[in-house]
Every structure is written in structure tokens, then in C-alpha cells.
Amino acid sequence: MNNAATIAWRTPCRWIHAYSRPASTRSSLLDQLRLIYPSSIKPRSAIRCLSSTTPTSRNASQRAPSSQTRGNTAAFPERDLPAPQIAQIFGTATLPARLGNQILRALQDQRVSGTLDLPLPDEITRAAPPHIIDAGLAWLRSKHPMDEDAAILARIEREEQEEEEQLIRRAEELGLYKPQSGKFGSSTTKEGDVYGSSVLDEVRKKNIKESKRTEEKQRQDWLDGEAKRIEQLQAQAEKLKGIQKYEPQELTEARPRADPEQRPALAWIQQQHVKATSTTDASKLTTAGRLLPSLAVVALTLGLCYVFSESYEAPLHNQRMWPDMQPAAATLTAIVGLNAGVFLLWKFPPAWRLLNKYFINVPYYPHAASVVGSVFSHQQLRHLGSNMFILWFVGKKSVYLSAGAFATFSSFAIRVLSNTLTVSSLGASGAISGVVAMWCILHSNERLTIAFIPREWQEKISASGSTFLCAIILGELLNFIPAFRFFAVDLWSHLAGYGAGIVLGLLWKEKKERERRRNPPSWLKSFGL
Template sequence: MSSCSLGVNALRSGLQAAARQSEKRFVPIAFSARCFSSGPCSTRATRQPRHGGHGQPTITASYALPRNGRSGLLPRWPGIRTIFKGRDVTIATHYIDLPPDYVDKEGLPFAYHPLEAEDVVALFGPNITTAAANELLRILHGRRVAGTLEDPSVLINTAHFGSQHQSIALDYLRQHLPVDEIANAGLRAEDELAALEDGEGGGEEEAGEPGSMSRLKMYKGADAQSKKSVYGTSALDAIRAQNEAKWKAKLARQEEEQRKREEEEQHGQAGPLQVADQARARATGLRVALPPPSPKMEEFLRKGMSDLEEMPEMSKRARLWPSAALVLVVTGLCVALAAFYTPPQRAGRLFPDIPPAAATVGALILANVVGFGLWKLPHMWRLLNQHFIIVAATPRASTMLTGMFSHQKFWHLVPNMVVLWLFGVRLHDEVGRGAFLATYFASGALAGLGTLSWAVLGNNLLLASLGASGAVYGVGAAYLWLHRFDHFKVFGFPLPPSEGFQGLSIMALVAALNIGVLFTRGRSIMDVTSHLTGLATGLAAGHLYEKKKARQRLEHGAASRTAMLPKPLATRE
């Protein structure tokens, strides 16, 4: 339900869809993220917002570090920026493809674009920065290609990474980017042996680094090497010569394909090679290069950016108290609304022919749909990026309310609105408009504050959230608590003789599913804190409504008994 950027941007996906509809010529990956560096996003920063102190960094689901982020081209917060591949990135998988300037401490590219913060958190957990995770992946991939995974002389470059992180990174690379590590290690061993036989001893190389001199000896052919070898010509030399010939042919094909790609790009159309690249990238989970945007779209993206160069220095109290104060006021107003609201007569309603519950819930759904539609308008990106996302790094108090009407993805909006309609109409009919609206707004505001507090107190400032999930959870929990011992069926399931699921069991299952997300390493960007806070608020509201109904029944019973008593005779004067 609520999307959360642990570590950059639900906005990315929303803006990507928006840009896709607004500009068919290209598919920009845009972010409502505010990134703190001109390189890979990390906790270090480099820009400041035009609008001043409470700028909005967004981080996935509105986050400053989106999935498969782009090194050196990440958005500067709090604005929106489109990321493109400025030049072709070669992903080497064979020892023969090592670039001449390869060194272990820099590694090799493992994807068209490095991982984003949300992917890093899902893969490694929260105890490693996005930049460090991508550095580790580059180094390990370079070692897989260079055949130095087992070389102790290069371990110094990864000594500051934990063994668990190294194991996770290596498993990830082996799953997503197949490399014949054994063959590469064997070729490196042959290369070093040839260098030793030549009497060079690897002196031209940095210790532990496969330099260009020894590697380029492979191009001389087996004959030249066998003449220098103290062992003479062998079957191994013949096999090696055949492999070198195959790789030289492959390199020639790659160069020819690269030339054709450049020609296709110059014509501004996706040729067969680019189409094949995109299909291969989708199959392997790698990002493909994107064509540049139109000048008009570039202008929209530029206006969505701010000048924030670094994360503002703020205490935890300064980040929390404005939002906490607003939520406290909103909660108080909701309590008053639930207690004193008097519904208008039918003639005084705006839509007298529509049932009050349908009108109220329908208006909330319409407001959320409008918020979703605004994300599709490039003109609105800057406003939405600043005022409709809850961001831990530089929060705005108003987003505690506006964030619950903000959705960037269709799959995020629809489930929320379906659940709101199913439970909202029933809760409205049972407790009235005032109590229903109080539940919706109090649950949404407290859920936003819960997310913000969790992020700030946990020093997870690269986190943001948006969506109506907290409010929807509150409405659903309030209704299910009032009917916690009633049985419910979903599309006729479970089948007879079962009576269905009890309301209490449904709430327990929903809570367990959310808590279970905390212990998974999947790619979920679910805002569990918002969900659980909204759920708790709804339970509290349902309990209060239950007590109020019981008190009203007692008062009504007492009034009925009083009415049934015989009236005293009037005293004559």
C-alpha cells in the first residue's frame, strides 16, 4: 500500500510513467529524489534547494536513491531529473576483455547502471551505503573477470567490507551476470606463467593487478610464446592458440557491432542491435540505454530541480516537532469532529440523491485519483515533489496530510481505493460521517508521523513515503474491530461449511504479513511503519466507537424505562 524509498523514489516510477505518456519519443527515468552527491547517491551531499530550509529529498517510492540508480547522474534534491546513458558501458565477462587500465580497487562495471538505494537495502540490509555496495560489486566483478577471486594480494581493497556483505555481493553477481570464473582464473595463471618464463616477473604491474603488458602477450600467439617457453611446444599451447583466435574473432565482431550501434544511434532510431540489447538487458535484469529527452521535457525536468547541495544540519527534534505538532492538532480536531459533528438534513446536502456514505467515500477516492493524475503532468512535478511526499531528511509538516492523497503508481492507488470503498462505506453507515472522517484523517496523519519518527530516530534519513495506506488501514481496522467476531467471506471463500474468516483473524493476518516484510530480503518498498501505525490507530478508534455505542445503548435503555413509568397526577390548584 504505502510506497517507501529505503535508502531513492516511488516518484521515479510515477515520473517515468508520466514522461512516457507525455513524451513518446523517449522514456526518461525521472526521480522526485533529492540526491546529496553528483556521483553515486550516498549520505554525503552536494546541492541545496531554491525553496529553502525544508526542501524535500525523495528517495524511492519517492526516494533519493532509486532502483538501479545512475552513478554520476542521480537527481539533485528536491527536484526531478531524468537520467540517461551518456555513453555505452561495456560489461566485460572474459579475461581477454579486461581494459588496459583495469585495477582491482576500481573494479569493472557490473550493469549498465549501479544499484539504487532501495535495491541495496533489499540486498544487503541497512548497514551499508549505496556507494559502498556498488563499489564492492564493481571490485568483485572485476576479480571474477580478472581471475583474482582467490588472489590474497588484492584482499586489501575489500578488507573494510564485512564477509557477509562480500558473500551476498558475490552471490548476486553470479546469479545476475554469469562469468566463467574458473576459465578466467586459468587464463590469468597462464598469462603470469608466460611472463615469468619471459623473465619479466610481472615487474611492470602493480602488485596484485593484472596489467596490460602481461595480458597483451596473449595476442602474440602460441608460437611466439612456445619459442620463449622453457618447456617447448605442447598441446596446451595449441589449445590456447585456438582460444586466442576465437577471442580475437569475437573482439572483431564486437567492434563491428559497436560501429553499427553508433550508426543506428546517429539516425535516431532503434536498429536491430539496439533492440537486441534491450531484450538482453530485460532478460538479465540490466538497465538499457535511454535516448535523450526533447528540449521541452528537459525544461520540465530542470524546473523540477533545486539548488540544495547538502543535507541541512538539523537535530532530530527540529525534524520531528513541526510535524508532531500539526498531527497533534489534527488528531484533536478529529476527536472533536467525531464527538460533535451533526449531519445536515437531506435538503442541505450537496448531493441529496446520493447516500451520505457513498458521497463521502467517493469524494475521498476522487481526491486520491486527482492526486494520482497530477503526477502525470510535468508542470506539476516540482510542486508535488516538494509538498506531497513525506521525507525524513527535510520534512514538511503539511505533508502529514497531503501525503495521504499522493500516489504515483496505478497498482498503488487501486488497492487502496478498493479497500477504502469496501470498508469505508460500511464504517460510515455504522458510525456516521464525523467519526468516519475523523478515523480517516487521524489514521493517515499518525501513520505519516510514525514513518517520519521511525526514520529520523533510526538515522535513516534517506527514506520517504507517500500514499493513503495508513488512512485506509485505519478505516479497515476500525470496522473489523467493531465486527471482530463476525465472519467474512471473500468472493465466496472459504467454501461451506466454513462460515468465513473472523474480523479479528483478518486483522492478525494483515499485521503478520506486514511484520513479515521486515524479515525478508525481497524488493518490497512497503512502508510497514505507516501500515502498522494506521492499523493501531484504527483499532483505537474502533474501541472508542464501541464504548460510545455501548454508552448510548445504556442511555437509550434508561430513557425507555423512564418513559414507561406512570406519570404522576397533576396537582389541582
């Protein structure tokens, strides 16, 4: 139906295509049509039988681009022509230069837009007679030639297209017509696609845009949040001024936040660090509120270790998980594996939040379970290796856990009581100290030496277990003197571990002595002893 209507509209005007107009004369078809009418009557061209009498035609002519913006050879000069040149063009000196330039620009706009058959603005037709307008048009055709017929045909195409679109839209609104793409004027998925635009593609594009918008917002929030983060740290530092001395550089010398688009790996690590850092205000916690929960966990741990040591019975050989490994070696392997696993977790940024809660002891942010979890936690390979090396030779599982928990809590309690709340500690050093101390007590009467030195030196460099333990403790005490402090270690945890190991060693020896008296050797029983 639409094609038939278009052909019907075009039929009366097909003679325009065969018309050819010299550019230097006013013998154009439009000029001939305009001369038919008196100057007092607005012209009506035969071309207007198409659609120029409709509102669409007038709107199209108003929307047509001006000659100053089309950028072709027919463009009218941007500057106004001087008065002498205006007088020469129109053949009269009485015509104002402003009006002359206005006439020329209006005529040129009509030439470019293909609307020469339409009347000029009323302010021009009232002020200028027809011969003045014809003179201006003749000058434009001579100085700025262009294909006026092509402009007219382009205008006709625009008007026809607008009329056709209006009819199609009206038919679509009435339900008489439905395009294959779903809606008139909607874009297709690709050129030549008869099925139109896919709804799934539209939803996917919408989701992608929304995702990009969300990512950009998160990126900006991340970059803008650095100042807010520093303000939070400064506020915490102000609350702790009476407890811990802060230097301003500690809050400002941190690496600036990386842009996720430029350095995604560094930005991801920094984001995990921020998530893992607690911002809870713990300054109002009392000393009892910091100590009692951890003390309860330590008491429970010591009780469980005692029950385990008293009630443990070794499983049968075929019931063991690693039957080909000695029981002591299997136990130590499990403990070393736990320490190594936590060490690897410290290298995985998403785990920092969990580790900062339960595997590092911070008096300012106390978590009761951390007094046990920190015993299995190391951040440096050197720290892990040295502790596990000692444990492998002298370790016992119940002593390791109980001594470690007691040593960690002792250090934690001293930090709280001395108002040193911002010092953190982790590692198995306290547990290792307890294991070493107990081993030395159990071998207090034996001569101990260093295994990897030459044999002739071992006779000279040897001491009893108790002497060896006293030398170790003396070396730890020297660390309280700044001149002898070479490493940052938790001295209180070490000393508490040694104390726990000594007590456990003495209790163990006393228990063995009671068992020996209760069950004397068989040769003593034969004498009635």
C-alpha cells in the same frame, strides 16, 4: 538637383561612348591622349575632367579589384613570368624580371579598373622609360584582350555614384533632403516599396533576434549544467555517507540531458524534474527540527478530526450537494476524487515541484504539511486502485484522515530516529490500514468471510473480525523477513495505521456503550431499569 548635376558632369565626355578601339594596336583614345604629354610630365586625360582629379577618383581606383581576383579572361597569370620572356616582351635584356612583372601587373590592374589615364606608381616610372611601359601594354593587349572602354565607363559610373552619394549625404546632414525610407542607404521592406522600411518591422526583427539569442543561451546553460548538477548530487552524497550508503552509479546512470532543439519534449520533462528537485542543504537539521513541525501538524489534524466527529450533524436532504447519493457514498466519492486528482497531477511535470514539497514524505527534506498531503498521493495506478477499493467498502472520512496522518508521521519519525533520511513514502496505505483495523474492531464478534468466493466455501473460510485483523497484521510482520518481502511497502506506516485504527475502534465502541447505557431501550424503561 542631383539629376541635373549628373547630366552636367557627363556632358563633356559623351564622345567616349562612340569610340571603338582595335584590341591589337595602341590607337586607343587614352594612348593618344598620353602621347600628347612629354614623358617627364604626368599625363592628364580628358576623361579626368569628370572626377579623376578628386580624391574620390583616386580612392575608387585604389579600391578597384585587381586582375588576379576578378576571374575574367583578362586575368594576369599568378606566377611571375621568367626572365627570357620578360626580355622578349620589353625588347631588352637589361630590364630585371622582377620589375618587368611588376610593370605588367600594374598595367593589367589599371586596364581592369579603367584607370589607364592615371600614372603608374613612382617606383615604376622612375625605373622604366615610357617606351618600356608602352611595350608592356601592347603585349597585354595582344595576349590578354579585354574591353578597356567598358572598364573605363564602369569606373566613371562608380565615381559618379560616389560623388552623388556624398552630395546626398551632405544634403541630408544639412536638412535639405530626406529620403522616403527615412535615411539614405537604408533598406526597404520589400523591393519597389516607396514607403521604406517599417520601424515596427525593425523592432520586431530586433526582438526576434534577442529572443533567439536568449533561447540559445538558455539551451547552452541547460546542456552545460549537467556536470554542475552531478557535482551537487555528489556533494550531498558525501554529506550523507554516515547516514545513507550511496552507490556511484546512482549519480551517473541517469539519462543525459536532451537537446531542446532535437528532443524538445524530453528536454522539457527533464527541466521540470530539475526544478522540482530540491538542492537545499538539510544535513544540518537536528532530529527535533525534523520531528517537531510534523508532530504539530499531526496533533492539529487529530484534534480537528475529533472535533469534526463529535460536532458533525448531517445536513438536510435538500441541502446536500449530491442529494440522490447516500451520505457515505458521497463522502467516499470526494476522498477518491482527491486521490485521483493528485494522481493525475503526478503525470503533469510542472506540478512536480509542488507535489515534491507537500505530497511526498522525505525525512531528509522535511515539510510538515507532507504528513497530511502524502495521504492523498499516489504515483502508480495499481497502488491507487487497491487503496480506493478497500476504502470504498470500509471507509470513514474522519478515520481516514486521522489514521493516515498518524501513520505517516510514525513512519517519518522512525526514519528520522534511525537516520534513514533518503527514503521517501507516499500513498493512502497507512490511512487504509487504520480504516480496515477500525472496521475489524467494530465487527470483532461477527463472522467475516470473502464476498466473492462460492457460498459453500464461505461457511468454511470465515473468521471473526479480530481474528481477521490479527492475520493481516501477521502478514505485514512477515514483510520484515527479506524472503517474504515481495513489494516495496512502508511497513512502519502500515503498522502505525493498524494501531491507530485499533485505538479508534475501541474508543468508538466504548462511546457507543456509554450512549447505550445513558439511553436504554424503551422496553427496559418500562420495567424501571
